[in-house]
Amino acid sequence: MEIAPFAYLFPSARHFPFPPRNYVHWTQTPESHLYSADIPGVRKEEIKVEVEDSRYLIIRTEAVADRSFSRKFRLPERVDVEGISAEYVDGVLTVKVPRSYIRMGFFIDPPHTMDLTATAA
Template sequence: MEIAAFHPWSPRSHFIAYALNSTLPFVPKNYVHWVETPESHLYSADIPGVRREEVSVEVEDSRYLIIRAESTEDPSRSFHRKFRLPGQVDVDGISAEYAAGVLKVTVPRSFVRRGFFIDPADVSPDTNFLARAA
């Protein structure tokens, strides 16, 4: 097996040098930071140059969090992200604030277990059960 020699002028060496010497990480334009705490899930996004009226936070089907920013003046500042909400969250307690170009969305956790109940009157007599409750 032959090992390729290192060439200081190759594109690969420039990329490695940039990655090692770079102090600023590359952050995409539509990046949303997510942090999980014991009480809630926190989403934050930098959306500079967008007015408060142009930002919307929606919940779809109690499963998805949608963050939108539609800039009427500059279409390049438009922003759209969709996240699947984790289990056991309080959908009614979601709050959002937008100040100084930063959007912060708080999704509180719900510690209430949601079970299901089957009314015995709704079960037909022909239903076969694998196990019976004691």
């Protein structure tokens, strides 16, 4: 395994002067999670942002021979999958995943009547 020169000085891609290929920057605000990627030279129609099984966010390019891009992320808990939006301006793709404050899950309905009998000692 080859280690890039000066990799020990820059422990993460955020600090490295040249981010790796297919790098997506993730930040969060109180309202949403933001994913941004530099994808210059790609037409808007060639970018696909998809949600798989309501758990994964997939960002990829289609029909681009010279520069392919594909990343898959597990979505954080409590997000509004229906409210996901994407914007592509000046070669930068920004995907906004809004937070949801509604807890998803299931509810067990208790029985309507309970007859309790106890014997006297």
